[in-house]
Amino acid sequence: xFKKFHExxxxxxxxxxxxxxxxxxxxxxTQDFPHIESVLDEILPKKDTPKLVKCQDHIELIADSTGxxxxxxxxxxxxxxxxxxxxxxxxxxxxxxxxxxxxxRFVLSGANIMCPGLTSPGAKLCDAPKDSICxxxxxxxxxxxxxxxxxMSSQDMQQINKGVGVETLHYLNDGLWTVxxxxx
Amino acid sequence: xxxxxxxxxESNSSNPISVQVNYPGPKHDIQxxxxxxxxxxxxxxxxxxxYGADPERCREWLExxxxxxxxxxxxxGNANDDKSGExxxxxxxxxxxxxxxxxxxxxxxxxxxxxxxxxxFVTIIQGLASNEVDIELARKFxxxxxxxxxxxxxxxxxxxxxxxxxxxxxxxPDKWNQINPELIEDKS
Numbered sequence: 118x119f120k121k122f123h124e125x126x127x128x129x130x131x132x133x134x135x136x137x138x139x140x141x142x143x144x145x146x147t148q149d150f151p152h153i154e155s156v157l158d159e160i161l162p163k164k165d166t167p168k169l170v171k172c173q174d175h176i177e178l179i180a181d182s183t184g185x186x187x188x189x190x191x192x193x194x195x196x197x198x199x200x201x202x203x204x205x206x207x208x209x210x211x212x213x214x215x216x217x218x219x220x221x222r223f224v225l226s227g228a229n230i231m232c233p234g235l236t237s238p239g240a241k242l243c244d245a246p247k248d249s250i251c252x253x254x255x256x257x258x259x260x261x262x263x264x265x266x267x268x269m270s271s272q273d274m275q276q277i278n279k280g281v282g283v284e285t286l287h288y289l290n291d292g293l294w295t296v297x298x299x300x301x
Numbered sequence: 302x303x304x305x306x307x308x309x310x311e312s313n314s315s316n317p318i319s320v321q322v323n324y325p326g327p328k329h330d331i332q333x334x335x336x337x338x339x340x341x342x343x344x345x346x347x348x349x350x351x352y353g354a355d356p357e358r359c360r361e362w363l364e365x366x367x368x369x370x371x372x373x374x375x376x377x378g379n380a381n382d383d384k385s386g387e388x389x390x391x392x393x394x395x396x397x398x399x400x401x402x403x404x405x406x407x408x409x410x411x412x413x414x415x416x417x418x419x420x421x422f423v424t425i426i427q428g429l430a431s432n433e434v435d436i437e438l439a440r441k442f443x444x445x446x447x448x449x450x451x452x453x454x455x456x457x458x459x460x461x462x463x464x465x466x467x468x469x470x471x472x473x474p475d476k477w478n479q480i481n482p483e484l485i486e487d488k489s
Contacts, residue, residue: 152327156333159333159334205335206333206334206335206336207327207334209325209326209328213324221352225349225352244324245324258348258349262349289346289349290344290345290353294344
């Protein structure tokens with residue numbers, strides 16, 4: 118999704134997020150990611166007004182007041198997804214799904230994850246419903262490799278074992294990861 | 302996820318191959334936010350450097366900046382014995398191979414002269430960026446130095462109004478030490 122994202126070119130506007138929207142954002146985050154509640158005040162401090170960064174292809178980013186992106190949202194989906202940089206700091210936010218070693222290269226070039234990659238030896242599945250956001254971990258690695266959206270529930274993945282299991286939304290070294298200066 | 306994911310095998314799981322994992326919350330003994338060390342070369346967490354564009358450069362960066370971490374990683378790496386494990390895993394080919402970042406191959410600097418209307422010329426310099434010269438800075442410098450217009454006419458190209466080829470041959474190695482005078486090619 119962020120394969121062709123450029124810090125300067127893909128952004129259309131940067132605005133301050135209104136208070137009502139900030140409240141709604143926090144509510145939504147606590148609903149989607151129950152474990153985030155304990156650190157939500159660190160990520161989005163009360164006095165700090167976050168910024169709303171609108172981008173091409175119906176993508177919106179939520180950045181903190183310094184301009185560093187924290188969450189993103191696509192189309193009109195109500196849920197916000199944390200960025201990999203944030204996930205590395207607070208790994209407990211998302212459910213982990215582990216892929217086997219051979220899949221790492223593909224995920225790093227933006228490929229979606231097929232079911233066999235999650236059911237082979239070396240892979241680990243976490244109980245998760247369809248359309249939930251997960252952290253893609255790699256066999257033998259400590260840090261998250263990517264963030265994905267489950268196209269099937271983990272039960273289905275084990276039983277059917279064919280087709281796309283997890284759609285890769287954001288991965289290491291994609292356009293969004295390489296944002297250096299933030300959005301002013 | 303500072304330690305390996307905890308295993309929690311379901312008793313009624315029909316598929317014994319993949320193991321079901323818990324969705325644990327924050328660990329109580331760990332201070333969040335975690336401070337992750339990213340590689341200076343590939344910007345990935347250190348364990349992913351092998352999947353970056355140039356693992357050799359990553360290693361060199363690590364040796365220069367964080368030699369203690371390198372020793373730590375080497376010590377644990379020997380215990381893992383990756384290579385025998387790799388052969389047992391699925392190997393896939395194709396599009397999954399890492400692509401290097403496009404390195405400017407033209408390390409040499411090419412000077413060219415073009416004719417504009419009348420008895421006027423412009424000098425074109427190609428290849429400055431590949432020699433680690435800030436193009437913006439160079440542009441301003443040339444414009445001031447030669448009291449003329451200078452513009453960025455391409456990804457790695459500057460156009461200076463006027464015929465300044467001979468001055469440039471002397472100027473470039475003078476101003477920027479990293480430029481080797483032998484690398485300058487005069488095609489005018």
